[in-house]
Amino acid sequence: MIAYIILIVVVAVLLLGVGGTMLLRPRGMHGVRRGRAQELDLTGPLPKASDNTSPGGGTATAAPPSAADLLAPTTQYPEAPPRPGVEKPPPSAGRMVRLRARLARSQSGFGSALLALLSRDRLDDDTWDEIEEVLITADVGVTPARQMTSDLRTRVKVEGARTPDEVRAMLRSELLAQVETEASRSLRTQRHEGRPAVMLVVGVNGTGKTTTCGKLARALIGDGETVVLGAADTFRAAAADQLQTWGERVGAKVVRSDKEQADPASVAFDAVSVGIEQEADVVLIDTAGRLHTKNDLMDELGKVKRVIEKRTAVDEVLLVLDATTGQNGLRQARVFAEVVDVTGIVLTKLDGTAKGGIVIAVQRELGVPVKLVGLGEGPDDLAPFDPAAFVDAILGS
Numbered sequence: 001m002i003a004y005i006i007l008i009v010v011v012a013v014l015l016l017g018v019g020g021t022m023l024l025r026p027r028g029m030h031g032v033r034r035g036r037a038q039e040l041d042l043t044g045p046l047p048k049a050s051d052n053t054s055p056g057g058g059t060a061t062a063a064p065p066s067a068a069d070l071l072a073p074t075t076q077y078p079e080a081p082p083r084p085g086v087e088k089p090p091p092s093a094g095r096m097v098r099l100r101a102r103l104a105r106s107q108s109g110f111g112s113a114l115l116a117l118l119s120r121d122r123l124d125d126d127t128w129d130e131i132e133e134v135l136i137t138a139d140v141g142v143t144p145a146r147q148m149t150s151d152l153r154t155r156v157k158v159e160g161a162r163t164p165d166e167v168r169a170m171l172r173s174e175l176l177a178q179v180e181t182e183a184s185r186s187l188r189t190q191r192h193e194g195r196p197a198v199m200l201v202v203g204v205n206g207t208g209k210t211t212t213c214g215k216l217a218r219a220l221i222g223d224g225e226t227v228v229l230g231a232a233d234t235f236r237a238a239a240a241d242q243l244q245t246w247g248e249r250v251g252a253k254v255v256r257s258d259k260e261q262a263d264p265a266s267v268a269f270d271a272v273s274v275g276i277e278q279e280a281d282v283v284l285i286d287t288a289g290r291l292h293t294k295n296d297l298m299d300e301l302g303k304v305k306r307v308i309e310k311r312t313a314v315d316e317v318l319l320v321l322d323a324t325t326g327q328n329g330l331r332q333a334r335v336f337a338e339v340v341d342v343t344g345i346v347l348t349k350l351d352g353t354a355k356g357g358i359v360i361a362v363q364r365e366l367g368v369p370v371k372l373v374g375l376g377e378g379p380d381d382l383a384p385f386d387p388a389a390f391v392d393a394i395l396g397s
């Protein structure tokens with residue numbers, strides 16, 4: 001009986017002890033602290049002073065409120081409003097090799113058709129005609145297709161390539177010779193003379209200009225550069241919002257106008273001014289690609305360029321071309337090239353066409369290298385163009 005009474009007393013004392021410890025922690029503060037913890041979680045660990053856990057892991061008596069606690073809102077939000085997270089994009093190096101499987105899927109038809117034809121026992125005139133046709137169908141262009149066919153014919157005669165490996169090696173070197181150019185494919189992305197590098201992104205609407213600006217800003221930031229984006233496509237209302245979203249995700253400043261149909265040249269000028277003031281590495285300007293008449297386009301892009309040049313030089317004019325539009329896209333590209341000095345081509349949507357021959361056609365037609373390729377709608381689906389990776393993807397090797 002005495003033991004029973006002692007047991008009841010011990011249990012009662014223990015229960016009071018635990019409850020007492022819990023009661024020592026003021027409820028209000030517990031609530032605020034939880035709210036702050038949710039907020040602070042996004043930026044870093046809680047400060048030590050507000051930690052409720054003793055070094056030994058046991059529950060300590062309530063610490064006096066820190067200055068941070070006192071300044072914290074007393075209302076407890078069940079869910080702290082999320083802070084827009086800034087992503088850390090991956091660097092651009094080696095991307096085309098990583099995205100090769102996607103390219104190989106879209107281009108394998110063209111490569112395997114050529115390999116099959118070249119591996120026939122008898123390479124007669126009809127077969128050579130078929131080879132030329134495959135090349136033309138892949139958007140290589142009539143003249144380059146004829147030249148490639150004739151080159152291959154000579155090589156077969158001279159070298160007598162017959163085994164599958166020999167045929168593949170011969171086709172690979174012929175395609176590489178057509179894709180490679182002497183002009184450099186590198187982009188000027190370094191500050192110079194104390195000014196940011198300035199890139200103007202031009203092209204017909206819908207080709208992927210805004211998306212390319214966003215992807216390129218991400219890639220540059222991934223490579224450790226600081227970027228300012230200029231939303232000078234003031235014609236399409238959604239373009240500035242689209243660019244803003246891209247910028248916010250990676251921490252690139254976006255310069256835009258509040259007014260609808262604002263003057264693109266003035267937005268471009270402001271963006272470059274911000275880039276200079278903030279000592280950015282690169283300023284990327286998205287433009288509108290209306291193609292009413294060549295004169296309209298010349299007036300608009302010419303003015304944007306002239307106005308930027310009041311502050312600093314334009315280092316790159318990147319022409320965005322949708323690979324799925326084939327010869328029609330090429331005609332549009334020609335008009336742009338007549339209006340501005342294009343320094344590089346960005347070939348988008350190469351993942352959505354089997355006509356990769358457009359790389360050869362556009363370089364030949366405009367005399368400007370393909371510098372970047374778009375291989376999907378994902379944020380990191382833009383890659384510096386790598387001829388060897390491209391040819392290997394076509395040949396499925």
Ligand code: GDP
Pocket residue numbers: 203204205206207208209210211212239348349350351352373374375376377381
């Ligand atoms: P803009 O009018 O020239 O600025 O074109 P947008 O940047 O708005 O792009 C038009 C559409 O093309 C969008 O749906 C993009 O997601 C899509 N797009 C852009 N680049 C690529 C690409 O490389 N591959 C694919 N599949 N879609 C792309």
